[in-house]
Amino acid sequence: MENKNNSQKEDTVAAIGIGAMIVFIALILVAAVAAAVIIQTAEKLQQNAQKTGDDTAKQSTSRFMVNAGSEDAANDYMLFVKLAPGSTAVADTDVVVQLYCGTQSDTVDSNNHVFYDMDDVNGAAQATVSPGAGYAFVVTPNNCGAGTVTMWIHIEGSGSTYQVLEVSGTAGQPII
Incomplete structure (x- = not known):
């Protein structure tokens, strides 16, 4: 099978x-x-x-570095400033300063401040702030007197600088 x-x-x-x-x-x-x-x-x-x-x-x-400052005889604030490293030139019309003192505030435009080149012995006004050079920056406050003043320096379309000023009301005294 x-x-x-x-x-x-x-x-x-x-x-x-x-x-x-x-x-x-x-x-x-x-x-x-x-x-x-x-x-x-x-x-x-x-x-x-x-x-x-x-x-x-x-x-x-593109902002300012504030190196020193004092008050002058007219109670204006004289600030010694430079542009921060790497900044580009800034027209003085692009700068706005704001001051805050207590309950008062000021907005100071280019008509109320003038740049002077520190190296210019004649104090000739400068329309453009250049990197690397030092400038004396005069701010005429409208409402602020003695005391603590908070200041902002704005560059249009760029950076801002914040600085606290201690204003004594005495000419020649440091405020920074």
Whole structure:
């Protein structure tokens, strides 16, 4: 008698290979999506950092550094200033000074202050403030007298300088 085996054997090796290939392709797709999200996030962060850096450089360079100051006989504030390193030239019409003293405040525009080049023995008024040179900056307050005066020097479209002045009301006394 002859034995015949009519049962079929199932071949599971190919099914396991196809399943592994599907999992591998899925992992590649997930990795590609994750990489795209990471690249987009990094690009957005770089753009924000660049804008912040540009804004910070603009704010920190084009501003005044106040080196000293005193009150003159007319009760004007004589301040010795320079532009911060890296600044560009500034027209005196682009400068606005704000003074706060107690409950009083002054906004002094370019008509109420004059720049004098410290090296100019004739005291000739300067229309442009250049980097690297020192200037005597005269501010004539309208409402402020003796006491603590908070001063802001703003450069239009650029930075600002904050300075607290201690005004005694006596000519020649330091106020910074």
